[in-house]
Amino acid sequence: xxxxxxxxxxxxxxxxxxxxxxxxxxxxxxxxxxxxxxxxxxxxxxxxxxxxxxxxxxxxxxxxxxxxxxxxxxxxxxxxxxxxxxxxxxxxxxxxxxxxxxxxxx
Amino acid sequence: xxxxxxxxxxxxxxxxxxxxxxxxxxxxxxxxxxxxxxxxxxxxxxxxxxxxxxxxxxxxxxxxxxxxxxxxxxxxxxxxxxxxxxxxxxxxxxxxxxxxxxxxxxxxxxxxxx
Numbered sequence: 405x406x407x408x409x410x411x412x413x414x415x416x417x418x419x420x421x422x423x424x425x426x427x428x429x430x431x432x433x434x435x436x437x438x439x440x441x442x443x444x445x446x447x448x449x450x451x452x453x454x455x456x457x458x459x460x461x462x463x464x465x466x467x468x469x470x471x472x473x474x475x476x477x478x479x480x481x482x483x484x485x486x487x488x489x490x491x492x493x494x495x496x497x498x499x500x501x502x503x504x505x506x507x508x509x510x
Numbered sequence: 511x512x513x514x515x516x517x518x519x520x521x522x523x524x525x526x527x528x529x530x531x532x533x534x535x536x537x538x539x540x541x542x543x544x545x546x547x548x549x550x551x552x553x554x555x556x557x558x559x560x561x562x563x564x565x566x567x568x569x570x571x572x573x574x575x576x577x578x579x580x581x582x583x584x585x586x587x588x589x590x591x592x593x594x595x596x597x598x599x600x601x602x603x604x605x606x607x608x609x610x611x612x613x614x615x616x617x618x619x620x621x622x623x624x
Binding site for chain 2: 434435437439444445446447449452454490492494496497498499500501502503
């Protein structure tokens with residue numbers, strides 16, 4: 405089956421810093437989503453981005469489908485950005501990467 | 511607020527109990543999904559329903575029994591669970607299976623097996 409690799413596995417930032425999270429996948433996909441799972445377990449949909457670039461406030465994402473990777477940018481990080489960020493891809497059914505655990509310190 | 515509603519939010523049950531998890535959406539989606547998430551792990555697909563019919567069963571033990579009574583409702587019936595089944599159970603829906611549309615997730619049911 406498809407392999408989904410996220411990097412880095414853990415990231416610690418000072419409030420106000422910027423960061424880039426990466427997702428590599430091993431096969432063509434029809435769907436790619438970025439999620440933020442907060443400490444209460446809620447899985448929040450950040451972007452649906454099978455290709456191209458999107459921006460939403462301090463967050464933006466880019467997927468280069470031909471090269472099988474996606475990037476999530478977080479600018480001016482806040483403590484509320486802490487949690488786990490998952491990339492999920494759907495060649496047939498949804499497969500999640502292992503996630504990047506982000507901690508933003510005040 | 512999430513558009514996919516899951517109840518209950520928390521459930522504690524013994525290994526001999528029978529309970530059910532409920533998931534509801536009113537977005538007109540015809541694909542609905544159950545995922546299981548263990549602590550510090552990503553969600554893993556359990557079942558997919560497409561047009562109220564079971565489309566995918568990812569080799570889930572029979573002590574988990576899904577049901578889709580109508581296009582808005584998805585249940586997961588639990589019986590004789592084991593302590594290792596303690597996890598966060600997430601429901602999701604999408605416009606259609608394989609539709610190139612995003613999946614929308616509920617807030618989950620946190621299940622503890624005593």
